[in-house]
Amino acid sequence: MNIRYFAWLREHIGASSEDITYDQTVKTVSDLVDILRQQSTGHQKALADMTLVRVAVNQVYVDIDHPVTAHDEVAFFPPVTGG
Amino acid sequence: MNIRYFAWLREHIGASSEDITYDQTVKTVSDLVDILRQQSTGHQKALADMTLVRVAVNQVYVDIDHPVTAHDEVAFFPPVTGG
Amino acid sequence: MTIRVQEDDFDLTRIYSELREAPTGQHTPGAISLFVGLVRDMNNNHTVAAMTLEHYPGMTETRLTAIRDAAMTRWPLGKAIIIHRVGKLYPNDQIVLVGATSSHRQAATEATAFMMDYLKTEAPFWKSEQTADGVTEWVSTRESDMTARTRWQETK
């Protein structure tokens, strides 16, 4: 599973992308977040408050209870501020 | 009193401007219209239906019962269509 | 020059450059909104070969200035400009340009729409259209233009 981070989440985690081994117990984005938080204090900080984080699975906005599978690209980022 | 006509009112009347001698009985735009209608069939046609005509006195939009005096510039024209 | 009524064409590039520069003593605008009206080659299902714009010199400039001032009062604008051409024009020619700058996106876009809606209903311009077979007709007003203006009287 390919995980991507942008803006201050990327800075906290110290990487813009990482591949993680698919864990059969991970059914939803929420399950994935629980696992990612255990990776480092940076991950923990970035994903501490999910109300501040937007999630996209395969580049489509999804809610935290959206299913994820082995070949998905899952991105975490703050609310957008372009324009 | 200087009277000005624009667009199809100017075409009906055959003049863009005319000076008329101030008549003491003319108190309002409405009185003026009554007098102008008697000038020619063109005037009559142009000013036949005042719901199709806008009036400005000294270049300010006014209603038909607005007062007029000797030195006023009174303009008659159709609803505007610029832009 | 914030209000211009002219026979000559205008140059959007130059106007944009002027708008992009902050007014003296103010900050850079952040948002620039522009609207340009062009002569259509078709109107009410007939081909338009040419158009003539008549206006009321003096009153035109007064009304346009009042419209611009009303926009400047209602929204926090840096600059606002209205340019309108008169005389004979052909399809695809530029007729009118309205532009506004602000540090707020919605102020710039709303002010631009506001100025166009008032210009359409209050500025003394009259269009006559010439069809391909040489017939000239005065353009009628559209109900929708009055509706567009009225909305600004109801809400901000």
Added chain:
Amino acid sequence: MTIRVQEDDFDLTRIYSELREAPTGQHTPGAISLFVGLVRDMNNNHTVAAMTLEHYPGMTETRLTAIRDAAMTRWPLGKAIIIHRVGKLYPNDQIVLVGATSSHRQAATEATAFMMDYLKTEAPFWKSEQTADGVTEWVSTRESDMTARTRWQETK
């Protein structure tokens, strides 16, 4: 090219010329609406020395295309364009351009506002601002941007 995400600056003059030409087989537009966003030199009472725009390549283009398509469906537009820059920018630099053409004035102006409001809330771009003393901070979202977007869901 109706959607562009690029580091390079863009040329308003060239884009305007493209918009002014009728789409193949269609009539001349009549109305052109343009919005340009520029880097402000001041934000939330601090001086901005530079700005960096990060984005999500791939998803950005997909979202912008969806926003443009939604506008094309909702209003009778001739053309619609969205250009957004990424990378390091400085005060008064152009960030974003949104433009639409139509034979109806309100269609062009509303579609432009619509595309900006959706871009502001859905397109994956993130701004960080660098102050004069070298501090870099991520720009926060504004409540007003979400309010601006929500209005399109309520009424046409």
